[in-house]
Amino acid sequence: MSKAISIFDTTLRDGTQGEGVSLSADDKLKIAKKLDDLGAHYIEGGIPGSNTKDIEFFKRVKELNLNAKVVAFGSTRRKGSIASEDANLKRMIESGAQAATLVGKSWDFHVHTALQTTLEENLSMIYDSIAYLKQNGMEVIFDAEHFFDGFKHNPEYAQAVLTKAHEAGADWLVMCDTNGGTMPHEVYEIVSRLSGSLPHAHLGIHTHNDCELAVANTLSAVQAGARQVQGTMNGYGERCGNANLASIIPNLQLKLGYECVSEDSMRQLTNVARYVSEIANVNMPINQPYVGNAAFAHKGGIHVSAILRDSRTYEHIVPELVGNKQRVLVSELAGQSNIVSKAQELGLEFDPSSANSRQIIEKIKDLEHQGYQFEGADASLELLIREANGDMKELFTFESFKMLVEKAADKSVVSEAFVKLNVAGTSVYTAAEGNGPVNALDNALRKALVQYFPSLANMHLSDYKVRVLDEKDATAAKVRVLIESKNTENTWNTVGVSENVIEASWEALVHSFRYALLQEKLQDEPNVVHTAMHGLSNH
Structure with missing residues (x-):
């Protein structure tokens, strides 16, 4: 037959x-x-x-x-x-x-x-x-x-x-x-x-x-x-x-x-x-077999240690056969193997016997104890590893932000954000409105940076999730914000945690913009960041 x-x-x-x-x-x-x-x-x-x-x-x-x-x-x-x-x-x-x-x-x-x-x-x-x-x-x-x-x-x-x-x-x-x-x-x-x-x-x-x-x-x-x-x-x-x-x-x-x-x-x-x-416009379950985001994701340290030797130990097929890829999740359950695998995935030199590796593991465990979760925020995790590895150059630093929310007599609500940054020694102050506090912050941050980094005009926030971590504390509870961002080529997720939802959102937003600039740097020549910094200092 x-x-x-x-x-x-x-x-x-x-x-x-x-x-x-x-x-x-x-x-x-x-x-x-x-x-x-x-x-x-x-x-x-x-x-x-x-x-x-x-x-x-x-x-x-x-x-x-x-x-x-x-x-x-x-x-x-x-x-x-x-x-x-x-x-x-x-x-x-x-x-x-x-x-x-x-x-x-x-x-x-x-x-x-x-x-x-x-x-x-x-x-x-x-x-x-x-x-x-x-x-x-x-x-x-x-x-x-x-x-x-x-x-x-x-x-x-x-x-x-x-x-x-x-x-x-x-x-x-x-x-x-x-x-x-x-x-x-x-x-x-x-x-x-x-x-x-x-x-x-x-x-x-x-x-x-x-x-x-x-x-x-x-x-x-x-x-x-x-x-x-x-x-x-x-x-x-x-x-x-x-x-x-x-x-x-x-x-x-x-x-x-x-x-x-x-x-x-x-x-x-x-x-x-x-x-x-x-x-x-239907969310795909992350654990959907073969094609889901978690179909070939590994979290336990023992599992990761084994797949680094031979992926067949915990994978029933080669993920690439169906166009998927292996992912190593880094969390408080992670061992050294997870960090090494993630660093290898990012193309970083990482000595598993160094104190640096142990420090990152401890930092991740501490952050997750505070409420961070990196399984769904690969971009924030990559920034953390690169920073610990000395691979990050700051293109801007935060000075301050403030928010105004006004409800008019016609029942319309307008949010306005004021953001102050330092970009290569230059103080940049911008204001922008939005249909909510997070949208206003996003607009103000983009407005401040796009004049120096035009590619950020192609980036936008595509999803926003808030999770209450300490329900017993009611309105004083700590919250975790997960933001999904997109540009013409990629999608990435970042995370922020705080008792203040605006602060948590700001942290995730800043991570998102930093990651977008990092990806642009990695696609160009290795010295592009230094060239950009030099150009900005003379702006």
Whole structure:
């Protein structure tokens, strides 16, 4: 049996049914291009004619010249009607999509309860609809809705549904675990039985994650004979989500030896998963397998010591195979190995036997005892290590700042920040407004520095989080502020801690600007900082 697997992505249709997921037509087109680059064979775009976004998508997607087949989604003709007169089927044909996903009932309970028709009429609805789409030149993927529940309740009828779809000319017969309640061993047994009874049919699998088994059920189906897998990127979908293609693809290809995408495309998997997360504006879980930020992160000193000798000791694959990378987390649990690994990652000479290494470990432990957390603030950690290593040159120093917050009679609130810095011996004083204290500080600090460092104009604050550390102290509690910043090339995180949220925010902001300038220095010649300092002193 062939080891080639057809990847069917339904992020743009089934994925958008997930809570909090909403995609514009532009969003859908961007994601479609990214999925095509990954090597998806089918990209389901939506329901033609159901809304203006999907109408626009099917109209504009032709301009992308995708390698993947664009798929339109719809259901079988209505009971007691004629397929050629069904508006839904006509819209699927008129969409210009190369393929159609046609969903039909395969559970007799649904036929009687939801469709309120006979079992025979349901079979006719399936046959007529598929035959009509085939007559109009479309490839047809038949999704047998609630197939596994239907098979367990009435196996003869569920199988008759697939047989009828096959007779009508369906190119793929896809078994759906629509309620997500089937177990992996059940999936394997049922798909194996269908593989034997329909030897010439191309079988597929579509699972949901209500029992946290969508990926496992998909793998079971493939091992039993299914050759198309349907899912969404990052597992987006209704209720608990769909099967996660970001896990399915590497599991099938790297673990089980199936052919899903090219090796080069596989190395784009992490990038694609995170890109889709950004466009969908849904935070990706850091512990998501394969593509998550913590998928190959190591914190315990014993673990880190081992992976420095051989990464296979605590990593099940080489992270780069899926475009991810190994990370060493530095915290109060860290040993010397963590610091050495982090320094090596930064390209720094670091003697593990030196007192310097022990001093940094102790400083990190002390700071984390105060409430700092560097696991999610790599930029602050890098500044700390470079400073201890004598690798940092201060381009500006803080003198003072003050804040004003005014609430007007019209209920508008305006924040104004005043910042005083020393840049290479020159005192710089600026003021700026913002829609909140932190935004005002950010604007004032940028205003003070951008005249000396123009690249900072491309940097902006992209996320801001506050965590109360001592809840029992109420409003006097110490807080930790985590700031995410971006420029045209990178994203980084910095941290600040204080009893005063403005002070904590200021600390994280200053770290962010220092890191941005450090990255600019590292991209240029080694003496760029000294040159810049010399130029500033003569300003």
